[in-house]
Amino acid sequence: MVCLLTGVVYSLHVGGQRNLVADHAGADATQFQWGLQNGINANLQRSRELGGFVVASQALTMAGFRTYAERMRILEGGTGMSYVGFVPRVARPAGAPVSLPGAGSSGVDRRGGDPDHTYPYLYVFPDDERSAAARGLDFASVPERWEAMQAARDTGQSVATRKHSYQTGEPTTPIIVLFTPVYDLSRATATVEQRRAALRGFVFSMHQIDIMVEKVMGREFRTYFDLEIFDGPVSREHLVYDGDQRAHVLFKDRDFPVVHRELLDVGGRQWQLFFFPKKPYFERYESLEPVAILVAGLLLSVALAALTAAWLHNHRARVLAQGQALRFDAVFQDHPSAVYLLDRQRRFVNANAQASRELKVAKEGLIGQSIAAFIAPDKQELAAECFEEALQGVPVSYDSAILDKEGERSELSVIMMPIRAVDQVSTVLVFAQNTTAQKRREWELAESRRMLQRVVNHIPQRVFWKDLSLRYLGCNNAFAQDAGLDAPEQIVGKTDFDLAWRANAEAYRADDRAVLQTGDARINYEERQDRADGTVSWLRTSKIPLAGMDGRVVALLGLYEDITPRKEMEAQLREMAHYDGLTRLSNRSFFYHQLEQGIQKARRHGRLLALMYFDVDHFKQVNDANGHDVGDALLTEFAARIRASVRETDAAARLGGDEFAVLLDDVPDRQVAQNVAEKLVAAMQVPFRVGGRELAVSTSIGVAFFQDGMASDDLVQRADQAMYRAKRAGRNRYEIDVAPLEAAGPQPRAPR
Template sequence: MQREQVLPILYEMALVIGGETSLNPLLLRTLQRLLYYTSYPAGFACLDLPKEAAPDEMLAVRLDAVVGDYELAQMSGQTLHFPAALLSGYGQRQEDASALLEMLPIVAGRYRAFLRLPIGDSGVIILLAPQMPESELPLTQMFQPVMANLANAIQLCRQNDEHNAAVAAQRGQLEQMLRRSELSFRALIELSPIGVAFSRDGITVDANAAYLHMFGYDDVAELQGRPLLEQVAPERHSQILEKIRRRATGRPVESVYETVGLRKDGSKFPFLVSAQRVELPEGPLTFTFFIDLTGQKQTEYELRTANEMLHSVLENVPLRVFWKDVASRYLGCNTLFAQDAGLKSPDELIGKDDYSMGWRAQAELYRADDARVMAADAPKLGFEEPQSTPDGQEIWLRTSKVPLHGSDGTVIGVLGIYDDITEQKQAEAQIHKLAFFDPLTGLPNRRLLHDRVQQALANSTRSGRYGALVLLDLDQFKTVNDTRGHTVGDKLLVEVARRLHYCVREGDSVARLGGDEFVVVLGDLSADEAEATEQAELVAEKVRSELGCPYSIEGSDYHTSASIGIVLFNGHEQPMEALFVHADMAMYQAKAGGRNTIRFYDPDMQAVLEARSELESALRGAVVRNELQLFYQVQVAEQGRHIGAEALLRWKHPVLGMVSPARFIPVAEESGLILSLGQWVLETACAQLACWQFQPEFSELTIAVNVSARQFRQADFVSQVHSILLTSGVTASRLKLELTESLVLDNVEDTIRKMGELKALGVRFSMDDFGTGYSSLTYLKRLPLDQIKIDQSFVRDITTDQNDAAIVQTIIAMAQNLGLDVIAEGVETQAQCEFLELRGCRAYQGYFFGRPVEVQDFEAALLQREK
């Protein structure tokens, strides 16, 4: 039982107790509900206990009611001996009571725990269990009001039982008397506890002792010969006179009614009258039964008072209360609930359902909840749910629903109680924010960061991919605080947090450890350690670069930099604490290395990055030092006619020797050097075309230049090519730009626009590595291409692999249908060349015709073939 259940429980207990009018059902129903709500399996009630008893005394007490124990129930109604220590005293809950409970008749040894609930001065209820049911509530205190209410109900039920028993018995006796002689009838009348009077034409003839006692007379002679009306309150005379007249004249008249009596001492009381006119030989005689209703009226008053008190509780409790029937139609509510529903009074709600309320959007959910509670005949307590108010706001409710039962125990509806916890929800959100987020920057704090790192470690374990912990510290931040004040320093920290968010991916985390220390948690990096290292380094470099840009604060520019330490992780190979220590060590290595730099904790990875950094640094000066050069690979047509060459970039390092493009091109792409390298390649290729156009042997040759995606996406790429063509003075049609499928299809409209502008200058285009991507024919026919280059991966096995042969044949046919030239790269054998020629391919490139060579070797080879 939870605390939220208390009010519904007390409410239902009050309904149960108030709904019984007879003692035995009252005790049994009360015991049943107590066992249900407290989880005790058995219990009994004993009334009329001795006033005083020693603790060690055995009391002879009647067992008035038993529930849950069959053997004990067989002795219900009998007088048994119970230990006084169990029955007497205040409310008590005891766990280890084996010695005491073994003294119980029959059930000895089955129970070890009990709960004693005194019923005022009326008796006691004992609940029994093999072991104490779990409950954090003070049950004895909680059920005190229930026991007080039960004590009053016991008295009322006893009175009612006695009254009903007396009425039933005496009615039976009276009917028997009337069938006997007048003497027997008289004797019975005298013995009746119900007042009986005989009258003729409204004048009292005789009365029994009960009547005399009821009206305060000692002898019937005081009443004989006097009007019966004298025993009726004056304000009721006219009403009774009319009845007497009608009865005296034999006209129909109400035989049973209530009125107000007048005693001899002048006091008034309510009573019930039942009169019957009997024709006798000596004349008509009216005999009348008088039943004192004082006790019943008092009971009604008490019940009405209890109902008013319940109504007062419902209206004053700071909760919304409602109850519905089995069809989820509202039967009633308190004023607070009516106000939430936008109604003026609770009466307006009766008969409505949730579909007609302001929260109709949640009506289906509420109806389903009601149905589950009623179907399971079990409460649903303390659940939270949103609700739309009539004015369109969303609030949060904490709701409890319990089934309502009829007198026969069947479910007749549902009772709901809720309170508005919107402010609590808002406070919880604020508390959560204060607990887990840095109040200055809004970033996760150290506490939430630990959760994010644990999550990243778990994700890494599942995926097998690396993650990285990036720790950074602002260089010379203390100087800003000391010279410009903490206000400027705080604004700079807020801007740093914003820039960090800009630098990372959506799934990554940024946190502030405190001061000027920040952490970035990178997840879902490559499963390859080297690649993951490069990926982490790229993010760190982006952070370092972004944080190094000027900060405009309060009209002034400020500069700072960051020292960054990185540690990789894969699963839970390292504990989280070690990751922070290693990242901190790497960060201090960055500080020691001159600040504004990046260091990895792993020495091997650091060496890899240093080597890459050295390669990048060397590549930056390669153009200036004339280490770059273009190699040319010949392109031929039928009969080996030379039609052009593809320009291929080579780097001849003075120490490393010839560096493979596969090694330095990715570095150039990632670092942005590809832009300057690409421009150099275009300028050099066009300069070579300018040289050739004055040599008849080479004047018709074209040069194909590969263009990277990053280079092509430059806003000024078209003007850059135009400028190079003008500067070199070459015929634009001799320059052929090779674009990859991925480049072309990434922003097709921009690609078509730029290609169109270059085509207008005379530049030609070839789609490189065709067939390796996923070109759309819809886009392909819109692109202003001149040529398609079949990728060497298809050419390599065209004479042995039917699939490659079919793909190549399809590409050739498609290009011909689109009016495009076709060139095949990677041709290395005579068989490949013949296969391509037979299928309509008229241009080739590959080792079969010539390897990439320096320009002088290229020219010499062409002149040699011309002889």
């Protein structure tokens, strides 16, 4: 057998040394490729674990992130990993830079590819000089990164960038960045659109390509091999690594007759690896001794393979378990929430102090027990379904409840993060936040709101509240009835344009905006409301800005009462106070008020003011002969003819009985007043038809003009005296008051 092997080896050595070298080179190249692939996979696993930490953190801080990275020694053992971090997705205010804590005074300095969000470089480890210089940079502003971020967001997978450079520091250093998406676990992520909506940000890791390759390959690798790596097609622009900077594949260099090609998956990108054995590698196989050693080594390898494989498997399992326990205790022992590890049978593998306190069982007593023993009966089925989903590699969040050792119930918000070992989920990391107090507060708050709703539903005032976009958040029954709705719940989300008072919507919203912008309440002001059915209401309204815990205005509270009956009563009282109940002309009190205003205006502007004083000739005989009803009807018709004979701006009044007056304000000259007097006398000469009778009456009018120095009583007295002169002159006529300085002037006596 030995002779046979020796002969075979000799023939191979003599007849095919190059093929032998090629075979060995292929085996070594495959080993190196496996090492590089495993290193990249390890980096991806670290990214996923970091994503789990981000999801589990209720309020991520820079200090907390740094502490996690240090305790986990996240960069140690990494394959060329230079930085790790988390970039959150932050909504971008339209037209303004985003101001972020720790990002410097300028905020995010470059607008990225996402028009609605920014992805700031904030949470990063290590936090060195280069990190400080780039803080606040929008990752989406780097095209290579934004391309990979979109792919990771939409697929839910870790995605690598194309080769590019750091944005600060050494601009020529070639790097790639691996992005792992982090989603809001309370939202669905089954479709692309759902994943886009649920995105919280990305865990990233930066890798210097040359360090990543050479750390895996080792120092001796470059002695024996030259390596060239292409990201996809073989071309100059896709070359990401070249050991000796000569690009042998591109130039088909004949100095290297043997070449081996391998493929490498790097975050969804296919890298092509070309291995070129160098001269020292050929020299290793120029004699039979190395070949014989190789044959012996192969024989021994076969014998020891099973033992080695078993030992490696057991050793790896022990190391993994020890490392996992150390990392768990280092990171989660003092976590404020209950945190524990479960194996595939839902048994406790590890638990932190808070878990022991909430379950009221020591850590040693929990290990090996099934979590099912503590889950409340009404939550058992849901918890089992969610655990099975986690075993499929899917992070899960849900609400649950546990019963501690003493039977006391606690409400929980649970997040399950699957942890992989090799090719399957080996354990599930569980974060269980105790929400019992929160649930109780929510119940008390809901009960308080229900009580408040019951109270406001039974008060006569209309009550409503709106958000900052002026959409209704709620109202009471009275308001819903005014709005034409069947129940208060129907108001939610509507605006004033959707309701019965849409004609006043713009005015109402302008008031709302003023209150929200100034923060000043408007109390008890009156406003008109025009309803869709054509009716008009009057409201007494108050609007108050509501502030949150931080003092910022967050909503608007409004209430009003319908004061339409009161306004109608006020109008009636005003009518009764100012106007004669029979003729609807001004009464004596209101007329004297109008007269005073007219006199003040005449004094101020030097305009002519005329007063006419008159009555119904022989009214007493008409009244005695026909009765008071006919007399009242006659007075009503008499007043109607007065209104038809004067301007709308002229004041006409019934002073009492059958006495009337007309105030002509701002007349251009005396002739105009005389023309009005003639018109009135002529109007009353036409017989009146009252109560089926035809009555012929007339009027006697006295006309006086205001002059400086006169009081209102003086002007009335002069007009009254002029009226009596008209009566003495035969009635059915007018007389002009003769002022002392104008006694010689001509005066008309009767209508022409």
